[in-house]
Amino acid sequence: MAEALSKTSAAAAVASEMEAELNCSVCLSIYRDPVALHCGHNFCRECLDKVWESQATGKSYSCPDCRAEYNQRPELQRNLKLSNIVERFQASRQSVAAGDVVCDLCLDSPLPAVKTCQNCEASLCERHLKKHAEKPAQRDHILVEPTVSLESRKCQEHGKMIEYYCSEDESCVCVTCYVAGSHRNHNIHPLKEVHEEKRSILGKEIERLELEKKKLEDAIKTKEQDKVDLKKNRDDLRKDFSSLFQEIQSKLQTQEEKILKHIQLEEVKELSGICQQLQELEVKKELTRMLVKEAEEAKLQKDPLEFLQVFQSVHERAKQNNTEVPMHAVQEKTLPKSSYGTALAKMKTTIEQVNEELIENAVDNSVMFNFKEWVYNKFSKCKKSSGTLMKVPVHFRIDLISLDR
Numbered sequence: 578m579a580e581a582l583s584k585t586s587a588a589a590a591v592a593s594e595m596e597a598e599l600n601c602s603v604c605l606s607i608y609r610d611p612v613a614l615h616c617g618h619n620f621c622r623e624c625l626d627k628v629w630e631s632q633a634t635g636k637s638y639s640c641p642d643c644r645a646e647y648n649q650r651p652e653l654q655r656n657l658k659l660s661n662i663v664e665r666f667q668a669s670r671q672s673v674a675a676g677d678v679v680c681d682l683c684l685d686s687p688l689p690a691v692k693t694c695q696n697c698e699a700s701l702c703e704r705h706l707k708k709h710a711e712k713p714a715q716r717d718h719i720l721v722e723p724t725v726s727l728e729s730r731k732c733q734e735h736g737k738m739i740e741y742y743c744s745e746d747e748s749c750v751c752v753t754c755y756v757a758g759s760h761r762n763h764n765i766h767p768l769k770e771v772h773e774e775k776r777s778i779l780g781k782e783i784e785r786l787e788l789e790k791k792k793l794e795d796a797i798k799t800k801e802q803d804k805v806d807l808k809k810n811r812d813d814l815r816k817d818f819s820s821l822f823q824e825i826q827s828k829l830q831t832q833e834e835k836i837l838k839h840i841q842l843e844e845v846k847e848l849s850g851i852c853q854q855l856q857e858l859e860v861k862k863e864l865t866r867m868l869v870k871e872a873e874e875a876k877l878q879k880d881p882l883e884f885l886q887v888f889q890s891v892h893e894r895a896k897q898n899n900t901e902v903p904m905h906a907v908q909e910k911t912l913p914k915s916s917y918g919t920a921l922a923k924m925k926t927t928i929e930q931v932n933e934e935l936i937e938n939a940v941d942n943s944v945m946f947n948f949k950e951w952v953y954n955k956f957s958k959c960k961k962s963s964g965t966l967m968k969v970p971v972h973f974r975i976d977l978i979s980l981d982r
Contacts, residue, residue, distance in 0.1 A: 585644040596686050599663055602642055603628060608663050612653040616645040616927055619656055626653075653729070678723035680705055690723040695738050698727055721880055730882060734758065739882060742771040747889065749882055772881035775888050779876045786869050789900040792860045796902040800855050804848065805908050809843040810909050847907065854903050860901055 588976055599607050603624035610622040618640055620628075629638050637646045679687035681701035690700035694709065696718040701709055709715050721730070730739055733753035739749045746765045754760045766774075771858065815837060844883070868891070875891050876883040 581787075595666060600665055608659060608665070610658045611663065612654045613639050613656040613659070614645070614651065615647075616640050616643050618642045619659055622655070623651060639782075687726060692720040693724050693727065695719040695724065695727060697719060700724070722929065732777065740768055741765045742768055742881075742885065744771070745892050749885060760826055768885070769880035772884055775885065775892075776876050779872055779888065779892065782892060783869060786865055788896065788900070790865045790869065790948055791861060791864060791901065793858055793900055797855060797858050797862065800851055800858065805849055806909075807844065807847055807851065808912075810907070811840060814840055814910055826951065851907075859903065865898060865900060909928050 582780070590848075596607065601608050601611075601619075601621045601624055603620055606621075608619065608621055611619045612622045612625060613619050620641065625641070627696045628641050632638050637648050638650050678690045678693070678700050679761045680690045681687075681699040682705040683702060691703050692706050693700045696717075697709070697715070700723050708721075709718070719738075724730075727738070731737060732739055735751050735753040737753055738752040739751050741750050741752065741755055742748070743750050743754075743760045743765055746760065747767065748760075750758070750760050751764070753766045755763070769788040819837075872895060874892050875884060875887050878887070908927060
């Protein structure tokens with residue numbers, strides 16, 4: 578703020594000095610159609626004509642500034658460079674007047690305002706702001722950022738400046754509203770006091786939201802790791818199946834392809850679910866980030882009225898912000914290598930008898946692959962002959978008991 582005021586003050590000083598240099602010493606206004614004399618002084622053509630008309634009865638003509646005398650009335654020549662400078666200066670003044678709030682106390686050439694006094698209902702430049710502050714009666718006046726109109730800061734009912742906040746109605750009011758209006762006997766506080774209180778509340782909300790954002794970031798990291806773990810798990814599962822089917826490739830090639838395809842589809846389905854959750858978490862994170870940013874911008878708002886006008890909306894949305902993290906554990910599947918030997922030994926004795934129709938049975942969601950009752954009977958015979966039924970890997974989910982008949 579101090580830097581901005583310093584820059585504004587410097588610009589105003591330069592503009593003031595430039596204007597002083599461009600003032601005609603006769604009319605004390607900016608040159609109009611400037612002309613130059615041999616002595617080097619410049620004047621408005623109209624001003625110099627009037628001066629010399631008053632000197633027509635004398636023996637000579639003289640410069641209004643240095644009194645240099647001329648026996649004959651000189652022919653006036655327009656100062657082209659000075660005319661161009663005046664035109665550019667006037668254009669810059671019009672640009673400032675059109676784009677900025679100007680000082681209400683500057684008469685001839687208004688300078689950009691740096692503050693607006695609510696009590697005086699006037700915008701002040703740097704120079705007039707200093708004079709304003711020097712008066713003891715005006716030191717407690719409320720200063721706001723420069724504004725063209727203070728109507729938005731006035732009570733629509735009473736036309737007075739809004740200076741208080743009614744906590745019962747959660748609205749900004751003027752002194753008449755409090756003393757004799759609809760907010761009489763209500764719990765009223767100065768805007769500045771409420772501004773600080775609400776900023777404190779918003780600060781706590783920002784802290785809470787930051788924690789929620791951190792939770793979301795941790796959840797996203799977990800989900801990202803889930804993606805890696807799922808990919809690794811499915812890669813390992815593919816390798817296990819490939820290793821198994823290499824032993825029985827000649828007879829189970831079609832079955833291998835179907836199982837691998839099922840794993841692929843299952844992986845895509847699982848990844849799709851995780852990606853969808855990640856997308857939802859990213860959206861929640863972005864919404865939370867934007868809410869934090871909006872809350873921080875609101876917290877930095879120094880104008881109590883403008884702060885309170887956005888506080889309720891930001892506060893409510895901050896409280897209602899949904900940062901719930903969906904819980905979905907990745908289902909890991911493995912194929913224990915300890916079961917390879919027994920399974921292969923017993924399967925190799927019957928693999929030549931496996932019928933094409935059995936090999937081509939589709940994989941469903943309840944089993945990894947499904948041998949018909951024929952397979953069950955074969956392994957039952959193995960049990961009778963060996964006394965022990967082959968241990969089927971649980972994680973592999975070959976459910977011989979629930980075989981499809």
